[in-house]
Amino acid sequence: MLLGVLHNTSHSVNRESVEVAKLPDDFIPTDMHWLLGRGTGSGGGSTKSSSSDTLLISSSDGRFVILNKSARVERNISAHSLAISSGRWSPDGAGLLTASEDGIIKIWSRSGMLRSTVVQSDEAIRYARWSPNSTAIVFCQGGFISIKPLAANSKITRWRAHDGLVLCLSWSSQTDLIASGGEDFRYKIWDSQGANIFTSSLEEYAITSIDYNPEKDVFVVGSFNSLKLCNESGWSHGSTRFNSPSIGSIYGASWSPDGTQIACGSSTGSLIVGHIVEKQLRSRNLKATTKGRKSVLLQDISNSTSDVLEFPDRVINFALGYGHLIVVTSNQIQIFNEKYVNTPTIIEGRNDVRALEVCKKYFMVLDSSSIWIYNYTGRLHLSPRYQGSQAQIPLLTTKCISLGLDVLAIRENADTAVVHTFDLIPGASRQYEPHTIRAKTQVAEISACKAGNTDDQFIVFLDGNRELYITPSRNLSQKSEIYKIGTQVTSVKWASETNILVGLHDTCFSIWYCPGEGASDPTIIALTTITIDSAELGKNITIESFEDAIISFCSSGALLSINVNIYCEILHRTLMDGQWQQGLKICRLAQSTILWATLAAIATKKNQLSISEEAYSAALQVDKVSYLHYIKDLPPSSAEQMAENSLMLGRLIEAETILVHGKRFHEAILLCLRMHNWRRALEIAEKNAVDVDIVIEQRRKYLEALGKPEFDELFLKISKKTESEIDKNIYV
Known part of the structure; x- marks a missing residue:
């Protein structure tokens, strides 16, 4: 964590002052504010413009003046009766x-x-x-x-x-x-x-x-x-x-x-100029510390070696992780590999970097006007754009943007309930046409997972009420599946190598061992989530890092490490490699409900029905074992079996999409009828010209059982159309 020290340079004899403007003698300044490099863009946003540097100075007699970059007074306005x-x-x-x-x-x-x-x-x-x-x-x-x-x-x-x-x-x-x-x-x-x-x-x-x-x-x-x-x-x-x-x-x-x-x-009348030093970052065996304005100390704890890296310009930002140190100076980005510290890769021309984030494959650079995604060889992978991005990027903060393993998530500033996701897999269409996720309320913070396979990556976000939601970063349908998995959460962090999530509450912290695959099933979330009292860690703790199976918290400057369930960490890595039998052995050895429930949720999503049956049985989920028996009787790897599999996990949209994409329209309609999703059933039936009469008949029986007349305008319209056709046939 940071160890910041401020240096006093106010009394240096080499510093000189230069007069840039002459104000009236009766003008006594009380406050000043410099607007640097921001011009008004379309839609009320702001864009980078070097000609817009403007100084605002207020006075004790109620006036304020606006000076341009040439020190010329553009406005001198009497605004108030007092200072x-x-x-x-x-x-x-x-x-x-x-x-x-x-x-x-x-x-x-x-x-x-x-x-x-x-x-x-x-x-x-x-x-x-x-x-x-x-x-x-x-x-x-x-x-x-x-x-x-x-x-x-x-x-x-x-x-x-x-x-x-x-x-x-x-x-x-x-x-x-x-x-x-x-x-x-x-x-x-x-x-x-x-x-x-x-x-x-x-x-x-x-x-x-x-x-x-x-x-x-x-x-x-x-x-x-x-x-x-x-x-x-x-x-x-x-x-x-x-x-x-x-x-x-x-x-x-x-x-x-x-x-x-x-x-x-x-x-x-003294002027003090200071800068932050002794900022520390840790990642596994590496530790990086800023020792001065232009130097960083990189230490390898495993072999007790250290290197002092000197830079020609001031260090603005740096990031450490995944075996690489990224250092941003006022003119360059330098990429250091832990094995080749003396030969960094240099990217020229980046001089206004505001934020830096590293991930396994790429790292992200955010400056005042653009977002840049680079790989660790220094090659530019993507510079994403979305509607209104030119005006909104200058206002982005680190909580509004997150880099995942194969996805970049950006929260919209104009509409804070919208999150854009860019696919970082080479050749993906969403590299330039982002998928849009719309939440029900304003999004305060987002975080993309750092691990997983192509279809097993997720994004979590906190809303203004501190409720935690999760959604897949890739969706088979246009409508996003968003699930709530936590309440009263102040901050979250994904593990660096697995899809395990940790979140802070006011007086405790929670660890979600299977937040992604189990999100749609409240039972699985309950079985795979533990909450631990954090009173002994102190007040106002923050999550410093989550690498491997160790969570590092920071409390009043002290680093405190907590171990997660090491068997669950190993299980996640094993299942990412498709080693299902090895995963079974780990669960049988540990005999933990958390592990069995995690294995069950992941195996069910991957259609490993025999393994999920044993896992649900060990987790005492009798209803799911019974449902699995029904699923196993369906044709193996068929659209019906995969849809029922998704349905058991509570993924209704995914189940319907699988059937529709497999052209199993009759089964998709029956699924919607089972869920009493009448409008969707009618939409599929009319679009594909199948089973419209079945939908209308089931709707009629449903209303008769309730003793209510038809009230849905869509079905009323269909009924009138049907009656007119009958009358026409009778007339003919």
Whole structure:
């Protein structure tokens, strides 16, 4: 996990300041915000544009000015009657807000035209910030924090946050959490509903500045003569104190766009520039640590060797996994193989990388305008595009995009209930035409599995209510099969080599040993899921890694390792290779219900009926054993047998699709009738001109048994059509 340290470079004699603009003598700045490289695109989105660098400066007399990149004042607007405490560009670059001591918050267009007054009160507003998606504003008055959604007729959420004045706020674009600091010498973390997530211990002085990193899971806390780097959960990575000479209270802090450097201003006029070092990543026998701005230490624990890798430019990001180290500098991407550290593969021209993720076959690079999928030889495999991607990619975060073994999943920003999946198998049509998955509610986080065969890969996602859903990354039908497998889940992570999933709750964590194949059957999910109390691990734990059979949690900077069932790990690897008899031997040896249920679900999906029968029997699933006897009497490997097999797993859409693709229309209609899916049965019958009379007759008997008249418009239309044809025949 990160071990961040900030270095003070404010007193270097080699640093010089250059005057870029001359403001009026009576203009006393109170806040400033630089909008870097974002221009307004179609549909209200944002696109990369080097000519759009714009500086917003607010003053103590209620004015604000907008300067272009040439330092020319484009707008000088009198906005408030008292001092402006906060002036901020929106994250999408389409507008700006001003908050004042007169208790008013206004929203302005990019050109400085007043759009609306969103808050009017009698109490001074100390601080205001945009939400990550530009749909709400958080601000503080006295000891209270308020959130004002910008939707029409929306209400303000307000809560008491600190005992004294709230002095600073920051809203994270990565986690949607809000951090605050106050006169009570504490900093706190809140969710977007106002629930307290973390409260720090008493600091020595009041917290005067706080700012989330735009690209990483850290934030910085400023106080009198001190600067602290904290994890998104609240605990501290490290701190730097400035006692000689004294710099006073740190009133402003701002991260660089790539999240590697920070600039801070203090009450004595000092400027502090820092960068993160001692960031550590671990993967099996390898450990990588940033030792400076341009160096990374790579250690191989298995043979006690180490190499210091020096780079000509500043290290922006790096990732470690699957025997490779990927290092991104300000101009290059370098790929190191653990066996050939001295001869890296170099990719030129990538200078604004925001996120990096490694998987078994590929690694993903996200910059401000594109997504790039490379293999480990440095060859570009795919640069996906989807409708609206040009405007949405600059707003993507690591929780909105996930790289799997053979799939890339991206959550839509314009409609957060939509997830696009790109097939990474060479030659696949979905490389350029993504499959769209539509959830019922807004998706907060997605994660694609890192292992499996071609047809055994899955995507999980968390919605806004912290409920966990899973869906296959490939579907035989256009309609996605989405199943809920967990509730009150805060974060999830797939194992690196198997389809085992771990998820965190508030006071415990769960391990799903068969989340994919067993998702459609609540009984299988219950048998293959265990929940363990995490109180002994501490509060606010995070999942650091899940490699092989070891889960590493991080709690207040300490790494804690938990072993999963090693037999289940071995069973998954065995079944991925198709070694069914070996899988049976493992289950007979371990005699665990979890293993038997896992084997049963996977064997049933693969149509290994004899093995699934023994597994269900050992797991005491008598009803499924009885149903398997019926399935085994059907013609082997026929469409009917495979459909009944899918039906036993609860995959109704899959069962119907198998029959339709096999041109077994009569059986598909009967299946729909068994499920009382009347409209679908009629649709198949009419489309293929078979068994329409059977569907109508079964519908009639069904309604007669219920004692109800026909109410479905589709069937009423069919009945009228049939009656008119009968009348016509009689007339003839």
